[in-house]
Structure formats: structure tokens, C-alpha cells
Amino acid sequence: MEKNMMNIEEEGKRHLTLTVNGAHVESDIEPRMTLAEFLREELELTGTKVGCNRGECGACTVLLDRNPVYSCTMLAVDAAGKEVLTIEGLAEGEKLHPLQETFVEHDALQCGYCTPGMILSAKGLLDRNPRPTEDDVRNAIDGNLCRCGSYPNIIEATIAASEKRAQKERVK
Numbered sequence: 001m002e003k004n005m006m007n008i009e010e011e012g013k014r015h016l017t018l019t020v021n022g023a024h025v026e027s028d029i030e031p032r033m034t035l036a037e038f039l040r041e042e043l044e045l046t047g048t049k050v051g052c053n054r055g056e057c058g059a060c061t062v063l064l065d066r067n068p069v070y071s072c073t074m075l076a077v078d079a080a081g082k083e084v085l086t087i088e089g090l091a092e093g094e095k096l097h098p099l100q101e102t103f104v105e106h107d108a109l110q111c112g113y114c115t116p117g118m119i120l121s122a123k124g125l126l127d128r129n130p131r132p133t134e135d136d137v138r139n140a141i142d143g144n145l146c147r148c149g150s151y152p153n154i155i156e157a158t159i160a161a162s163e164k165r166a167q168k169e170r171v172k
């Protein structure tokens with residue numbers, strides 16, 4: 001009896017293949033699992049935060065094929081075959097991503113709970129618009145709430161990261 005139940009549970013699972021932070025990932029998961037749950041519980045990538053768990057706060061933002069998405073309102077199975085980038089995938093070894101550096105330099109976090117989602121929304125913006133205006137940044141992060149009210153510093157940090165990147169490109 002116990003064995004039959006196990007088989008039924010196993011049959012209910014779906015095989016998922018995707019890329020996470022550049023690595024090929026395969027897993028058998030329940031179809032109801034959200035992408036946020038998959039990242040945090042199956043892959044132990046707990047840098048992706050869950051705030052509201054209903055698509056309102058943006059804490060769970062990750063990039064899916066380079067576009068910001070709320071991972072709490074998306075099923076993991078819908079990410080099949082796609083590329084996911086989480087906050088853990090930004091730094092190269094010990095070297096922080098320019099956005100991570102400028103968030104620190106510009107004091108763009110207090111409790112830090114919104115920070116991974118903010119940084120990924122900002123990265124999504126800089127990838128499609130390398131020299132954004134302040135209004136562009138405001139629009140890009142309008143789905144990310146910061147309860148600590150760090151918005152001015154977050155905007156400054158994002159503009160500073162775009163300048164850093166432009167300087168690096170001039171040096172090349």
C-alpha cells in the first residue's frame with residue numbers, strides 16, 4: 001500500500017530541465033511548485049527572497065531569458081528549457097557585479113530583503129538599456145517594493161553601475 005502511494009506521488013511529478021546561473025539543471029518536481037520554491041528549496045538558492053508570495057512586492061524577482069519575472073507567481077515547470085539568473089549568479093568568484101558594488105557604495109540597502117530582486121530588475125534594465133535615465137530606472141523598479149525606503153539610493157546605484165560599465169567599455 002505504502003509502495004503504491006509512493007508510485008502515485010512519483011507519477012505526479014514532472015521532469016524539468018533548465019539552466020540556472022549558467023549551469024544545466026534537471027529535477028523531478030511536483031507541477032504545482034513555483035519557480036521561487038524550486039530555486040530556494042530544491043536548489044538551495046535562498047538569495048531569491050519571498051515577501052508577499054502573491055506577485056505584489058518583487059522580492060522574488062529573477063531574470064528569465066534576461067527578463068525580470070516574479071518567481072513566486074510562476075510555476076517552475078513553465079521555466080523548462082529557459083535560462084534563469086538569480087542573485088547568486090551575478091558575481092564572478094570573489095568579484096562582485098558592478099550593480100552589487102554600487103549598491104554597497106551608494107548605501108542602497110538597509111534590511112536588504114528587497115535587494116536581490118531590486119538588483120535583478122536593475123540588471124534587466126541595464127541589459128536592454130545600458131545608459132538609463134532616472135525615469136527609466138524608476139519605471140524598471142516600479143514592481144519592486146522597498147519597505148525601508150531606499151529608493152533614492154537604489155536609483156543612484158543603478159545609474160552609477162551604468163556609468164561604471166560605460167567607463168570599462170571606454171578603457172577596453
Ligand code: FES
Nearest residue numbers: 051053057058072
Ligand atoms: S514574493 Fe513574489 S512578488 Fe512578492
Ligand code: FES
Nearest residue numbers: 110114146147148
Ligand atoms: S532595504 Fe529593506 S526592504 Fe529594501
